[in-house]
Amino acid sequence: MLARVDQIKRLVAQNYDVQEAILRLSQDQNTQLFTLAESMKRHEEAVTKMLQKQDENSGAILSQMTTGLGILLEVKGILNQVCAAVVDVRVFLSTYSITRTLDPTKNLPLVVEDALGNVIEFPLDLIHSWEVLTAFPSV
Numbered sequence: 001m002l003a004r005v006d007q008i009k010r011l012v013a014q015n016y017d018v019q020e021a022i023l024r025l026s027q028d029q030n031t032q033l034f035t036l037a038e039s040m041k042r043h044e045e046a047v048t049k050m051l052q053k054q055d056e057n058s059g060a061i062l063s064q065m066t067t068g069l070g071i072l073l074e075v076k077g078i079l080n081q082v083c084a085a086v087v088d089v090r091v092f093l094s095t096y097s098i099t100r101t102l103d104p105t106k107n108l109p110l111v112v113e114d115a116l117g118n119v120i121e122f123p124l125d126l127i128h129s130w131e132v133l134t135a136f137p138s139v
């Protein structure tokens with residue numbers, strides 16, 4: 001019976017050692033999990049701050065883009081008005097008889113001076129084609 005008691009004591013001691021090892025292992029894992037949880041919490045806070053900053057920046061950029069687009073559309077409208085005004089002025093000037101007579105070269109002869117300083121005036125009424133103008137120097 002003493003042998004049986006000794007055997008039970010050894011089994012209890014082994015069981016106690018195993019339970020102590022399990023307890024230490026469990027405590028180590030708890031410590032590691034706690035450290036990991038704290039690290040994840042810090043990381044989550046950092047990511048949250050970055051996302052908040054990104055949201056603020058996105059809002060500011062979007063606001064500036066909206067303002068810029070509005071300005072570009074206004075400039076486009078102004079340029080369209082300027083183009084229309086230029087076209088209207090050109091049409092008006094081309095149909096208005098006073099501006100057609102403002103040409104300072106109208107009804108003036110073609111003046112040609114050769115290398116020797118001879119000046120020849122050629123009436124524009126006689127020039128009806130390019131061939132006539134190119135034949136002129138040979139005359």
